[in-house]
Amino acid sequence: MRVKRYVVDSMPEALQKIRTDLGKDAVILNTKEIRTGGFLGMFGKKKIEVIAAIDASSNVGNAGASRVSPQQIQRSQASVAPATPVREQLHRSDFPEVPDVLAAPVPVKKELVAVPSAAEAVPAYSPHQVYAGQSVAAPAKSIPKEELLLEELKQMKEMMRKLSVSSVQTELPEPLKKLEQRLLDQEVDATYVGQLIDEIAVEHEEAQETVTDESAHHSVRRKLNEVFGNHSSKRILPQTRVVHFVGPTGVGKTTTIAKLAAEQVLKYQRKVGFITSDTYRIAAIEQLKTYATILNVPLEVVFSPQDLAKAFHNLEGCDMIFMDTAGRNFRNEMYVSELNALLKSQGNSETILVLSLTTKYRDMRAITNNFNKFKLDKVLFTKMDETDSYGAIVNLVHEFSLQLSYVTNGQSVPDDIQEIDEQQIIDLLLEEPQS
Structure with a gap:
């Protein structure tokens, strides 16, 4: 050669x-x-x-x-x-x-x-x-047209919705108008909001019922509950041995790992280990090393997929391993493909996508679309305390059918993290007092 x-x-x-x-x-x-x-x-x-x-x-x-x-x-x-x-x-x-x-x-x-x-x-x-x-002479990989097809399908659904609703009534009742505007202010996808409100209007029209504030709220809540559905456990499963945390830069993956690791160590008395591949960000390893010292858990650093076997061998005595990956520009599919080589583990594993609620949904959608081509089990939202807009949660679950897990509402470790409560999110969307 x-x-x-x-x-x-x-x-x-x-x-x-x-x-x-x-x-x-x-x-x-x-x-x-x-x-x-x-x-x-x-x-x-x-x-x-x-x-x-x-x-x-x-x-x-x-x-x-x-x-x-x-x-x-x-x-x-x-x-x-x-x-x-x-x-x-x-x-x-x-x-x-x-x-x-x-x-x-x-x-x-x-x-x-x-x-x-x-x-x-x-x-x-x-x-x-x-x-x-x-x-060298291999043909180039074609660019997928998925986003274009999805946009065309949305336009067709919107057109059919307008045609079906126009024959029922020409103007929405005032309670539905108020809820429609509220959901739009919460940055819920406009196409989905229009579809949801019109379906409720049609249901009332067919039942020959008057739309009141109470009935409108009840119907919208029911529709949102259908979006969230009945999912499996939000928390990390007991049989899971390796948990990968992936996501873009600045969403708080390392701090979130520390919170969840503290829960496993202090609440469930499991032996936990850390693996980090975040060698790009300055002081990233030192940050996780500090948490590892506080929790008295071992830490392994990997620079390439070839180092993973050694890291898993050194942590073979751990019940659960948390793997922190580098935050990169994951709108770029090349970086996601490179990261996918690191998402290999020995035993049962989960991959959790970490997203910040302060990120625009347009960017969330692009990031999730790239990650969703690989193994993706759950989504975790951070920085709930830094925003009053929660429509992105509905949009992401509706479009990608992702399993919700946790939400963080501060930087205190091990506090400020909880399993996400769909009813609380619906209350915040509709401005109802929490029970």
């Missing part, structure tokens, strides 16, 4: 060089971010180190200008990870002959799939990302 190292400014530049030097059958073994130049280790310029390899028996002498046959494409695809949605739409016999990126551009019919350019073929670069045998 012939292995070659490249130091470049960007991944597209690396791909171009690899194609030229090693040909289309080359594979990328590893990429990482390095710094070159500078003074005493500072002010260095960021570069990307790429390690590529090619089988010594491959003919790379003229690979840069050769054309790719359908058989070569099939062999290249066989060495890549499981097929993407784009590949699932293609039959093995349907691959067109595709020109190399160095050859003169050739017009391609719209119904044919062309090999993407170097810039399109490379996803957003993430430091320390390892590529396991990915072919």
Whole structure:
């Protein structure tokens, strides 16, 4: 095997060089971010180190200008990870002959799939990302159209709702108007609010009942209870051995872990251990180490998925292990994919998504949509004491059918955390006094 190292400014530049030097059958073994130049280790310029390899028996002498046959494409695809949605739409016999990126551009019919350019073929670069045998000439993964389809479905449902309601009555009763505005002020999704209020109006119309403040509140409460449904236990299950906490930056994952660990140690007398992979944030390890010292529990630090086996071995005597992951920009699907490699455990596990109630729902939705593609068991909300808007809870459960767990309402450890109470949330949404 012939292995070659490249130091470049960007991944597209690396791909171009690899194609030229090693040909289309080359594979990328590893990429990482390095710094070159500078003074005493500072002010260095960021570069990307790429390690590529090619089988010594491959003919790379003229690979840069050769054309790719359908058989070569099939062999290249066989060495890549499981097929993407784009590949699932293609039959093995349907691959067109595709020109190399160095050859003169050739017009391609719209119904044919062309090999993407170097810039399109490379996803957003993430430091320390390892590529396991990915072919340089492999087709790029298509961008999912899920959000667009969901938006179109919402518009269709809204249109049908308006058509069905317009034949029943033209104007909402005053009690329903007040509740509709209240839910909108609480930032409950406008489409869902319209659907909920109109359904209640239709029910009263069909029953020939007058809408009063009391009946309107009762109906809205019933509809919201249907959204929350009857879920299983919110707390961490006794048989769970590893609990992963994931989420964006600044939502309070580490403090939340300390609160839940204190509950397990002090209330249930379980032996708890900590694992942290948050090596990006300054003093993140020290913060968790402080909590570990106070609770007298062991702490393991992992820098890569390869370190997990050793960490689990060192904590094999623990009844429950809490794993703190790095807060990153999880609107970026690449970071979520990188984190998913760390969500491997020995024994029963739960993955809890931690979100702040002070975050805009639009951002919550994007984050949850990325995480929901992997194993996600429950959602935990923080900073309830820092907002008076709770509609995001309804939106998230309604759209993603997530299992609610805990909510935090302060920074005191081990206090200021409790199992979320759906009736309390409904009371806050409707401004009813708590019982």
